[in-house]
Amino acid sequence: MHAKLRATDLTRTFGTTHALGPLDLTIAPGEFVCVVGPSGCGKSTLLRITAGLTRPSTGTLEIRTADPRPAAMIFQDYGIYDWKTVLANVRFGLDIQKVPRREANARARDWLTRMGLADFADAYPSALSGGMRQRVAIARALAVEPEILLMDEPFAALDAQLRTILQDELLALTQTTRTTTLFITHSLEEAIVLGDRVLVMSARPGRVIAEHRPPFSRPRTGDIRDTPEFTALKGELWDLLRGEVHQDRAVAA
Ligand SMILES: Nc1ncnc2c1ncn2[C@@H]1O[C@H](COP(=O)(O)OP(=O)(O)OP(=O)(O)O)[C@@H](O)[C@H]1O
Numbered sequence: 001m002h003a004k005l006r007a008t009d010l011t012r013t014f015g016t017t018h019a020l021g022p023l024d025l026t027i028a029p030g031e032f033v034c035v036v037g038p039s040g041c042g043k044s045t046l047l048r049i050t051a052g053l054t055r056p057s058t059g060t061l062e063i064r065t066a067d068p069r070p071a072a073m074i075f076q077d078y079g080i081y082d083w084k085t086v087l088a089n090v091r092f093g094l095d096i097q098k099v100p101r102r103e104a105n106a107r108a109r110d111w112l113t114r115m116g117l118a119d120f121a122d123a124y125p126s127a128l129s130g131g132m133r134q135r136v137a138i139a140r141a142l143a144v145e146p147e148i149l150l151m152d153e154p155f156a157a158l159d160a161q162l163r164t165i166l167q168d169e170l171l172a173l174t175q176t177t178r179t180t181t182l183f184i185t186h187s188l189e190e191a192i193v194l195g196d197r198v199l200v201m202s203a204r205p206g207r208v209i210a211e212h213r214p215p216f217s218r219p220r221t222g223d224i225r226d227t228p229e230f231t232a233l234k235g236e237l238w239d240l241l242r243g244e245v246h247q248d249r250a251v252a253a
């Protein structure tokens with residue numbers, strides 16, 4: 001089967017900062033790949049390259065999509081428009097796809113309801129909390145039913161309870177739709193719950209230093225959080241990551 005996404009020998013520098021790579025990454029159709037790594041190691045840069053928003057300095061990125069549905073990206077800083085209402089923000093990708101207004105409104109409202117924001121359709125983002133704004137960004141990305149979903153720490157700003165609920169929702173959703181997903185997170189729990197694979201990146205310049213497949217068959221639910229296998233893998237990943245975080249702090253100090 002053809003890879004949905006293939007990065008080969010990717011690097012990115014910004015001036016004298018070597019931000020990323022070299023990095024190779026192949027994602028199969030329907031696969032959910034999570035990336036964890038220390039702050040500043042190039043995770044957002046990797047995602048922006050895959051979204052076509054940043055050019056790699058060297059290397060290539062191939063994305064294979066079957067139909068005109070776009071890859072949808074959820075940004076670390078939300079990326080929602082303050083001058084549009086919540087409903088218009090969620091409808092944004094559907095408007096670009098020229099989905100008829102009535103259907104677009106219905107789909108957007110459906111996603112707002114799922115995100116617990118039904119009462120805020122006509123509000124402006126400035127009236128929302130950070131977590132609510134992030135849910136608007138999630139609703140906007142999922143409303144287009146993207147073929148490839150690129151998510152940059154989408155749940156980072158949410159409280160622990162809501163974060164758990166949305167993890168479980170995303171798990172159920174992607175297992176139904178088999179949406180190919182590249183998901184960046186700081187949270188090892190999140191990566192293990194959601195991922196078919198978890199990639200651990202080194203301190204900057206970010207390279208993939210380890211890859212794990214959480215030993216949980218699909219469809220799975222959030223109940224796996226309570227298993228010994230989950231705790232064991234989390235410990236293993238943290239041992240890897242801890243060294244990289246320390247290395248980064250030593251360099252910064
Ligand atoms: N547009 C840019 N111009 C200059 N430097 C940049 C730019 N974007 C990223 N960088 C630098 O590249 C490095 C990687 O940044 P990036 O945002 O990809 O890290 P990250 O892993 O997403 O970090 P975090 O976990 O804190 O979000 C950092 O040193 C950052 O300062």
Ligand SMILES: [Mg+2]
Binds near residue numbers: 043044045076152
């Ligand atoms: Mg980032």
